[in-house]
Amino acid sequence: MDHTPAHAATTPPAIEADSLSVRIHRKPILHDLGFAVPQGRVTGLLGPSGSGKSTLMRSIVGVQRLWKGSLTVLGRPAGAASLRHAIGYMTQEASIYRDLSVLDNVRYFGALHGRSAADAREAVAAVGLADLARRKASDLSGGQFSRVSLACALVGDPELLVLDEPTVGLDPVLRVDLWERFRALADGGATLLVSSHVMEEATRCDSLLLLREGRMLAQLTPDGLRERGGSSDLEQAFLGIIRADLERQAAGLPVPTKEHAA
C-alpha cells in the first residue's frame, strides 16, 4: 500500500543530514551520513546492534555533539532550543519517575507541553496501560515500564517522534496496535523515526534507513529493499545488501555514504 501523502513530494524533509559525522571519545561512530527523512511519514531506522542507531537518534534530538557536517531538524539546526517542544523522544532506557504512578508520569510530561489530564489519559490508553494507570512505575514489568516512556513521548503530540526501539519486549498484539497508532499519527501529519532490530517491522514503514557500522547503506522503501536485496524476505534482503557492500569493500571500491532515495 502506498502511504505517501499528497504533500510529501513538495514539503521539505523533516530531517536532513549532510556529511554528518559523529565521534564519541575521539572514536568515529557515524561516518559522513547523508539522508533525508520525509515529513508526515513513518521512517524506519534499521541496523544491527552497535551500528549507530541510538547515536544517530541522540544527534537528531540534540543531545549528542556532532563532529562534522550538518543536521537539520524541522528546518532548524539539531539541538536548537526551539525544537524542544516539537520533538517527542523515547530512549531505549525508559526515563520515567519510578515513584510516580503511570498516569502521573504521563501527566507530568504532558504538562511540560501544555497538555491536559485528558490528553495524558488518552496517551496511557494508547499504549495499552489504562488498567494500570494508578500503579506505581516501580511496580511495572519491563515491557510496561517502557510503554510508560512511550506514552510520555506521545502525550505532547509533537511534530516529530523519535522512538528508539519502542516495541522491544511487547507482545505481538500490542506491537500491531502500536504500529497502527504510528500510522495514524503520520496520517495526521506527524513525522516518525522508529528504530528496530525486527526486519518484519520494516514492512510497516514508508521509508527505511539502513545503517551498518555507522554508515548509511541505503535509504529506500520496503519494496526497494526487496528489489535491491534480491529477496522478498526483508531480513534476507538486508543481508543481501550487506553482502554486496562487503564485496564492494573487498574489491577496494569506494564506499557510498550518501543516500537520497525513497
Ligand SMILES: Nc1ncnc2c1ncn2[C@@H]1O[C@H](COP(=O)(O)OP(=O)(O)OP(=O)(O)O)[C@@H](O)[C@H]1O
Ligand atoms: N558513550 C560511548 N562511549 C563509547 N562508545 C560508545 C558510546 N556510545 C556508543 N558507543 C559506541 O558507538 C557504536 C554505536 O552505538 P549505538 O548505541 O548508537 O548503536 P545501536 O545501533 O543503537 O545499537 P543497539 O541496537 O545495540 O542499541 C557502538 O560501537 C558503541 O559501542
